[in-house]
Amino acid sequence: MSIVKNVACPVCGTLCDDLEITVDGNRVIGTKNTCAVSEAKLLNFSDPGHRNLKPLIRRDGEMVEVSWDEAIKRSAQILAEAHYPILYGWSCTNCEAIRMGIALAEEIGGVIDNTSTVCHGPSILSIQDVGIPTCTLGQIRHRADLIVYWASDPYSAHPRHVERYTAFSDGRFQHSEWESYVARLRGVLGKKRLSRASELTLMKDIPLPAVTGEKLPPSFRTGKRKLIVVDVRKTRSAEHADLFLQVEPNKDFELLQALRLLVKDEELEVNEIAGLPVHLLEEVADALIGCSFGAFFFGVGLTMSSGKTRNIDAAIALTQDLNYRTKFVIMPMRGHFNVAGANVVSTWQTGYPFAVDFSEGYPRYNPGETSVVDILSRGESDAGLIVASDPVSNFPREAARNLIKQPLIAIDPVASPTTVMADVVLPSTFVGIETEGTAYRMDRVPLPMKKLVEPPETCLSDEEILRRILKEVRHLKEVRGET
């Protein structure tokens, strides 16, 4: 039995790197510093019930086991024959595999797109419109005295974000507001660790001063850290905020623009915006200006609702405006553990963060045209390669239907609706558990992912699978005299 320390967690964009994993034989038997999702993944990943273990090819409608060579050859054939293949996924693998994937996309003249296209794609478009004042997460931990989660529910999607980087964290110039609170809790809750305090706080359902009120709570008159949550419903995160602002669905843009006006000392000649009284918003604007370091975190609640890119434009513009008055930063809450890496690698190799089209022989980028949901909705592609993602579940029905109509290759360690519907299934290893590599945290800090256990002998890493496919594609093209 051994304990591996400083393990980066292969689940969400928070990329906590303080996990301690107990390994016995070739199994993970214990975890420390994990959240619920992380623990579920690390303890269940090897469950044979949902693991892909052998390369499979669809023959006469049935999936049959084949050798790796045959599966690679079939995959390469599909891709080399296709005129406009799409290569999609990439946010749950390492940067090494993404590099290989881009080389493959370039070789076959396909489109490579990552999951940010249906996640923070609009945020990226918005950054390309107006820029973004941001920072690494430690900057917030050390300095921020006002933290706003907008359309983001870290409790559900990024469970340790608050304790590691924001309201519950301890920094050089700012201290955790929950320290004394947590100290009391520790007595009550026994051995549970301090670092899990945020989760514990919520499990115990302790009455907290969270309110949607007419006025700011008294805590706003202190220099201490304050937490505001803005959302369309009272999320779990909202329950431990100092202030919760419930915005009407699809009205975020109005609210953001109203705050921009208030921050610029303009008057609003209405009583209510997006379901919130203007006099409260005036106080909120004063709090935004009054802080010495403020931070907005926004979730896909802004990118997926009405306005999309324009919501983010407004949020970033508000942050930029605030920098004339104080220090303010903004950051998207990235979902998968390496979705930021997928953008980063794609950008340095091709100039563009997602939706990159190589069909002309050089990288081309026009989201809405070269993004996979649009390509699929129009039925333009003629083959698909999916890496560590499940678009059959996650895409709108029409897009998913067109994806399935075409020859489909799925590289995934686990079974999913996508692997169930695929024509070739290539069983891969788990990055961060069975394969090492680099991943980028949501603030684009690169971290090494560790190998904790040996993968099943029949599985290969994403990178190795892609390398073999690329080699075979080049071979096929050579045979046909295309190079």
Added chain:
Amino acid sequence: MRELLVKNGFVYDPLNNIDGEKLDIAIRDGKIVEKTSNPKILDASGMVVMPGGVDIHSHIVGAKVNSGRLLRPEDHSKDVEYKTPVTRSGVGYSIPSTFTTGYRYSRMGWTTVMDAAMAPLKAKHTHEELNDTPMLDKGSYPLLGSNWFILEYLRAKEYDECAAYIAWIMRATKGYAVKLVNPGGLEAWGFGRNVRDIDDPVPNFDITPREIVQGLCRVNRMLNLPHTIHVHANNLGKPGNYVTALETMKCVEGQAGDGKPVLHLTHCQFSSFGGRDWRTFRSAAEEISEYVNTHNHVTLDLGQIIFTDTTTMTADGPFQFILYQLTGNKWVNCDVETETGSGIVPFHYKRKSFVHATQWAIGLELALKTKDPWKIFLTTDHPNAGPFTAYPKIIAWLMSRKARDAVIDRISKRARRRTVLDEIDREYTLSDIAVTTRVGQARSLGLNRKGHLGVGADADIAIYDINPQKEDLPANPGRIEKAFKNAAYTLKDGEIVVRDGKIVKAVDGRTFWVNVKTTPSSIEIEPELQKVFEEYYTVKYENYLVNEDYCKNSDPIVIKPKI
């Protein structure tokens, strides 16, 4: 055994006092040798042969550069590179993708490029991109001027500890030189503030920029690092800032013991602004050049302005915020915990703008008024003052008064009155060009294998199709520009990688980094570092380190310190 003989070229090798003589260069296994036995012949008759170009300061990779790429799809779609059987595809005019960056440098005959800045916390990112930048040997400078550990060591005057820390961080980040950007100012920017001059204390840290510059200069010498400290001065880009630049250079005068340079002031064009405000803005190149002409402890690089649409990006967050306020353009800021900041603003330098045209003249005045080309190097602070692909154009300006006059005639009239460029007749010789674009840079970097064609040097060679004996180059600036734009040949480690401006072979370069071998008696700071590390950072100590396998072709330069 791979042998090649470069025959009959006009060789410019200033380090070995060869000035355009017709000579053969013998190459074996990537190195320059005395003679070869049975070599392939490369006929360079009627052409200029120089060491491969060296760039001491260019933002080519890493977190900030990549954010710039992400920010500017409009920069990319106008300048694309197709995939070929030997090269990868790419895009980008002012901030090309990594493969494209390597190819474009190589086409101009450049073979070694130093990335100007990396945040240590994001060093892995820099190295991942360096691995994807082909054709070049390269390295990168960790940003250390607002680093908490350093501010604290220097405040306490713990120079030995500071030296041990610098040695550690060079290993930890696989870094090459000590980089300071707006020393102390970036810590202040963490709360949206800045420092006003080199004696304005850093908030919360009780140390001045002067003490930071002096302290790091001292530590740099203790460690015997190959390059000097590499300084982007305080108050960059502000009228009247030449005073700050002079103060910065003066404050280390006392440390210039052995006549060698101890400080490199980078992109000095941006630090040679006169006047009190933008209205009274003028060139202060004369003041800077005069100082440099009478002192031997500094080197400079230019940061020459090009009239074009480019992307400004520096670690100097407050400066970038000023540019954002001035232009109203899109603005990226990214502060890095415990270490540094950064900012990006697209910028269009225009001939008819009084300020931009004056900046253009400042750069050339600095280059022409500084007498010794060993003290001032050609850069554009790529992409801040313009993309590196403009080097051939700048070479033409330096070599030809005619080329400069053609531009002076077309710039803002007000700018013409505030500068003295049109009074300068000096024209660089090819030997001067060799010094300012490669030889001097290699020497300043302490890269003994680069920047010359003597026996033992790496066979990185550029061959340009110009005949200095037959052609009147100053009268034909177009010829100069064309020749330097497309090298007739570029040799990397003795292999022909470019022919007639086209990549014929893709190669990976090395990554240089500084491995300071501390003696057993020196101070052990690592246990102490590990203890406080988690208080300072949101990542674990172990995960911060860049292992050597992050460098595709790691080439550590082993240093014995003087501690």
Added chain:
Amino acid sequence: MKVTLLTGRTIDQGTAKEHGKLSTAYFENVAVCEIDPDDMKTLQVKENSTVRVTTEHGKVNVRGRTSKRGPHPGIIYMPYGIWTNIIVDPQTHGTGMPSFKGIKAQIESAPTENVLTLQELLENLFGRD
């Protein structure tokens, strides 16, 4: 009843996903719809009985549950997953991003109908010839 449909992550969906998307846990945590307590009464939906959610892009049966995050009358909430994605708006408005939140929908009680499992749903939606 006319409502606004929101979709998003939940910690249960996140955890269940790690047990495999073909697992019972995933089905039980994802094929659900959280409804405001008062709306539950109005619609006469019993806890965990079937509701039908219809949008202009399709309809799906899931289990109705009383929202613990109420009151939010007129808003229903479904976790990310295939049950949701067959009824969301595929239009990306030139951004590449479909509309996953704030979608106009109709909800009604359908106690006698089944909720399709993932396998059944795939067969129904994309069944190969």
